[in-house]
Structures are given as structure tokens and as C-alpha cells.
Amino acid sequence: RNFIELCDRVVTEDEKSFKDLWQRLGLSIDWSQTYATIDERSRFVSQLSFLKLVEKGEAELREAPTMWDIDFQSAVAQAEVEDREKDGAFYKIRFDVQGGDGVVIATTRPELLPACIALVAHPEDTRYSGLIGGMAVTPLFRAPVPVIADEGADPEKGTGILMVCTFGDAADIEWWRQLGVPAREVIDRAGRIVPAPWGEAPWNSNDPDEAKKHHDKLAGLSISQARKEIVAQLGDAGALVGDPQNVRRPVKFFEKGERPLEFVVSRQWFIKVMDKKEALIEQGRKIQWHPDMFRARYENWVEGLNQDWCVSRQRYFGVPIPVWYRVKPDGSVDYDDLILPAKENLPVDPAAEPPPGFTEDQRGRAGGFMGDPDVFDTWATSSLTPLIPTGWQDDADKLAGLYPTDLRPQGHEIIRTWAFTTITRSYLEDGSVPWWHVAISGWVLDHDRKKMSKSKGNVVLPTDPLDEFGSDSVRYWSASARLGSDATPDPNVFKEGKRLVTKIRNAARLVLGFEGPSGEPTHPIDMALNARLRALVQDVTDRWEAWDHAGALSATEAWFWTDFCDNYLELVKTRAYNQDPSALGTLRSALDVILRLFAPFVPFVTEEVWSTMERSTSIHVSSWPKADDLPETADTGAFDVAVSLLTQIRKAKSDAKVSIKTPVDRLIVKASARDLTLFGSASDDLLATANVLAHETVADEKAEAPEAYVELGEPEVKV
């Protein structure tokens, strides 16, 4: 109880840290709608959903070999298991065969020899065909074991014949089931060798006394100690063939564990998934994956499932499994006789409350009850996240409006856990999909592109760049990474974000600083600017709708920086200072649109600017710009001609290494008649911006683009 209280305190503190961080990042969260995976509502949803599966027969209690972490002292699910490459050694061990020379098997786990229940060879492996159907005898323990044929045995591996033990790996479980013999479990739940009653079933031996003698030296040893001991014994007995051969092979670990997993027989709750692989793949296809390639990973995982989902955990902090068991008159627990709570009493804690119809003093007594001591796997509750806040079982209207939800955002490393289990639970609940879209983000890697981990000490806290560069910069950096691709914290990109923020503020200061009334755009440059902005809005909107937020950001940024600031603002400045209504109206409306395009990326600076524009509401509740709302002017030609000439004049000044405001004594524009007309319609802006004192035009239909010939005057000398 004290431990759970401590957990609750840590959770509360962590929640506060997350909330602080997310608010600082400006995430638009409705803080009145939060939930926690172990709060009252979540316990209710988790327990009720589970009970419905029990009723439907989709969840059941089984006593079966299950992957077990000997340090955590708990069962684990397939999804929490990972392979790690470990060094080991192949030991070759000779078994006796009645009327033969014996047979040599290879194993990396000699300590499981007392648990050996059979030998297996491939049916077409002629080396061993004479043995199939006969019996072999284990060394040391003198246990007779059948030799069987199965295609699962690989003639290429080891000696081509292997021993089946209870239990060395998942394949052993399969063969054990086929054989239909009792398990001879040699490793206990703490990872130590059990004392064995050789001679008593199932510990049969041709020489029980000899077997016991050997086994007594193993009992109580850890797995690694037992391995050394039995290798020594085998050596002494002359049953070890040749020297051990070093191998590097994958070993299964609990993802948080430090010692290899063992298979032990225990009683666990399972949710059936093995019979639903096809349906679950089908469900996955009803969902849009962004990027789409991650659907393959999901299907890959489902296809590779090899056991049902074990949802019970032998832990303390979690959602309790809402089940009691009847205790028989003889004091033993009848695990087939479940006592389930009523829906209206949920959530319950069977460890603290008696089941309906019982009193607490009957706990553990003959004729009484026993509460299930376990809690659910965290994914057993997290898999219900689409149901927890949407009114499931509680508010039908709300559920109808919110479920299936639109989007699940998550990382790719938890496709096999969070995404998979969520799709599974929704399917089991009512055949639905939990959401229509799933957006998979990549990882934030360290500077060397390695995954961050506490043990490596290469963790970058988000608060550090937030302190140094500000929230908008950090958001800019993260928005620059495309869905599904990894990113590294890059100071250059944080700086870029900061520059953008400054640029937005400065451009707004200029635009909002002009005085005078706004008017309809009538000047060709202004009308062209609107046409370009219209195209941008369409482009950016399309990118968002294609789930390409990074593309939306870069398109917006490129337009803002180049088209708007570097070109348009420079061209229009003189007219704006002269209070031309067309210029002022265009500047102000363009700023309004560009701020809204930027708002999802840099919410703080855009809101700050917006608030100075005499707006009554936040920019973040304003409508998204629509291309159709912008005046449609087809021709951007005047702008293109002006920018082209401006660029050429700038280059002339740059080549001459003079100031940009150096006057142009004489400008000759050579261009097609059409371009000259466009130039004429908007020459006032260009001539003012480039400081052109005199100009003339030359018509030349061969000129594909306008050409500028520039004669520079003396730079003005500041007195």
C-alpha cells in the first residue's frame, strides 16, 4: 500500500512536469478533458472492457508456459520482448541409445538436460532415421526419452538433432504439446534449479539414485552456476563430446530486463489474438497510415504473432484484474469458478474488497474466495485510450460524435504495442477501428544519430533548447522533421527558427507601422502579390491535407522570406510610405493571411503580432485562410518582370561593390513588347526601389526574359 502511494505521488509530479512542458510548447489541449491511465475512469473502462471479453470467451485464464522475467518476477507479453545478441557456447552431449553407439546433440543450454523430454530430428535426415520411434537415454539422469521426427528440426544446425526441454524456447512448447507428456520444470520462478524427486513421475529415470546424486549438486543453483556445474559433471561422465564451440546468437529478454527470459508454467490471463490475424490485418487496412510504409510494419507484426496476448502482470501498481475465485471446501482454489463484479460496482480492487455475496473474513478460507492478485499489463488499458475520454458506456451521444477518433499520433517503436493493441481492442469490442488515421513520428536522436538512453547519458532535455531558443524555435525545428523520419536536435535549425520569429516580428512592425487607409488592390504589383499569395494558400492547404506539415512550413517560409519580404516589401515601400491605399490594403491583408499560415508552427509570435492588430479573438481560433477568399488576378507578370529587373540591378551593384542605394544613372530595359507593357504598368515601384534616375526601353521579341543594362552613378557620400 505504501508503495502504491509512492507511485501515485510520482505520477502526480510527472503529470505536472508534462503539463508544464506542453503548455510551454503551446500545445492546444483542452485541459478539462484529461485522463490518466490508472485513474477512476480508466480503471472502469479497462475492467469493464475486460469483463465483456471474459463473457464472450475472448479472454481466458490459462495455466501454460509463459515468458517469465526471473528478476521482475512477472509474466511478460510478446510485444515486450526483444532479442539481444549474446555470446554463448554450443555443447555437444552424447545420449545413449538402446542397442547403438549413442547420439550426439548440440545445445547452448546444457543445464536444461534434466528437463529433456525428447529428441527431435528432421524426417528426411538419413543420419538419424534409424533412431526415429526409438528411445534415447539422457546422460547423468538416465531418463528415457523418445526420438521423434519433425520438420522443425534443421539438419544444418548443430548436429541436426536436438533435445526438447521444458522449456528452453517457444519451439519446445510446441513439441511438448505434441508429445502430450507432463512438463518437467527444472527452473523455478526466481531462476534457480528446483530439487527434483527423481523416480517419481514425471521425473522418470532408469536409475533414480544416480539421477538424484547428480541433481542434488544442481538444486538451488542459478542458471549460470548450474550450467558450469552440469558441464563439469558431463565432462566427468565422458558425455561431453569435443570442446564447446563459441556462438553468438539472439537471446530473448524482457525489454526492461537484464537476464534472459525463461518459460515457466504459470496461471495467466490471455486475450485471444492468434485466431484473428487476418481480421486484424484487415482492420489495419481500413486505417490510413502516415507515412503509409508503417502499415507494412504493423502487418509484419500481426503476421508474426506466435502467442496470444498475455495481459496479466505480477506487479502492484496498475489496474487490478477484476476477478475473484471460489475457494473449495478443501481449501484449494477453484480457478474455473470465477466470481465477477457487477458493472455498477466497477472499478473494484479484488485485493481489498470481497466479491458480491461474500464478506472480507471469508478471504482465503475454505468455502470462501480469493482475489486475483495481479494487475493488467499497461497496454491492456492504454489500448482503450480511444474509449476512455469519448463517453464509452457512459454517454452514447458523445461516443457517437467522437468515436472512432480522427487521429492517433505515436512513435514507430510502439506500433506493435500501442497501435496493435488498440486496433485489437476496438475490433474485439464491436468490430470497429479506433481511429481513421495514425500519424507515426520518428525519433529524436542524439547528435551522433543514436537513440537517446538514460544509461548512455546522451539524453537532450527539451527544456534546454526551450530555454536557449524559445518555444517557437523548438516547434519550428520539430515541425521541420517529416512524419516518420528521425531528427536530431540541431542548433542551426533552432537558430533558423529564432530568425524566422524575429523576421515575422520585424516585417509586421513595418507593415503595421504605415499610416493611411486601406483600399482595394488596383496596382499591378499588388494584384500580382495577391495572386501569388492565393497560390501559396492553396499549396500549403494541399500539403496539410496530404499530411505534409514539414512541406507546408517550408513553402510558407520560402514565400514569406523571399516573395514577401525581400521582393514585395522592398518594391512597395515607397508607395506605402506615400499612403497608397492599394499598397496599404494589400500589405495588411497579406500579413493577416501569412500570420494564419504560420500560426500552427510558431503560435507565440503570431499571436503576439495578431494581438496588436485590434483583433478581438486569438489567432488560434481564427479560420484557416481560403484561397477563394483572396482576390483572383490571373497575371503575376508585372511582379515577375519587376523582380527580374530588380535582381539584375542588384547584381550590377554587387559586382561593382557599391551600396544597394547607389543611384542608377541610366537603365535600359530590353524586352518583348508584352514584357515592356508589364514593366510600364508597374515601373514606379521598381524605379523607386532601385533608385533609377533615368530609363529607356528597347523592344526585342527575341528577348525571352527582360534584360537590364545598368549605368551606375556615384554612391551618395554621407556628410
Place this chain on the structure above:
RNA sequence: GGGCGGUUAGCUCAGCUGGAAGAGCGUUCGGUUUACACCCGAAAGGUCGGCGGUUCGAGCCCGUCACCGCCCACCA
């Protein structure tokens, strides 16, 4: 062993249904221009991993190989 990505300028990455190689940073040269020096202008820099194929034309399509990364797989 199976699956999925990636390999484009010194660095980080864009390149849509195939049609004359792009951005930012960095580098070089220049510029106090009254929104911004957290700025402005200009420039240099790439046999688009290798090889083969399809095509009038390939960074993009097909085949193959090589590296890099991730996911998965019965530990004999």
C-alpha cells in the same frame, strides 16, 4: 533468414504523375538600405552510392550489388 526505409552541394535535408539539379546553414566577396546586421545583395560548390536496363529523355521507372538504419524471426 524475412520485411521496411535511406544513400542528392562541406553539414542538415527538399525534389510532385520521368522533361535543362534546389533550400537553409557553412564558405567567399560586397553592403550602416529610416522593419530587421538574428539583416540585405552576390558568388563558389554536386559524375544525384556502384553497375546494367527501359525511354527521344532517368535523381525519379526496372534489375542487381554495396554500405547505413529500423522492425521482425523457434535461444538446438
